[in-house]
Amino acid sequence: MDLVVVRHAIAEDRDTFARTGRDDDERPLTEEGRDRMEQAARGLVRLVPGLDALCSSPLVRAVQTAEIVAGVYDGIEIEPAPVLSGGAPPGDVVAWLQDKSAVDTLAIVGHEPDLSTLVSFLLAGTEGAFIEMKKGAVCLVECPGKPAAGEALLRWSLAPKQLRLLGGARA
DSSP, X not given: OEEEEEEOOOBOOHHHHHTTTOOGGGOOBOHHHHHHHHHHHHHHHHHSOOOSEEEEOSSHHHHXXXXXXXXXXXXXXXXXXXXXXSOOOHHHHHHHHHHTTTOSXXXXXXXXXXXXXXXXXXXXXXXXOOOOOOTTOEEEEEOSSSOOTTOOEEEEEEOHHHHHHHTTOOO
């Protein structure tokens, strides 16, 4: 399985949004976050021309990011994945990924620090994160066979600016 790991794009400020009285799960992307993710998604599709499945945390900012990604992949259906909402141990996420192991290229959209922890767990089998994913960053992790701790290979990891440049944005 090729696992495309996407951190959600720039969202509204947590503290400012909290003053609205709405739950943080509803915190949306900013206009800048949307614009930058659209450019980054155009870069992503140049690196990964096709997805077999796209799963997202059900939190609004992740779903909005997944919708942008889906747009460059001909509107692929987004599957909600509560395990990507945040706080799940990496072993639980890997178990969920194992159920998806028949998928050749799977993209997941989620949150920090969970995504960095997951990628580190897949690569080295440790629960301490040694990779940091900025908002809108993407990495490609190759999982030979079923995803398992310490068995994956990092093919590439790109910052949002690098993806935007690949997508045709000016520096």
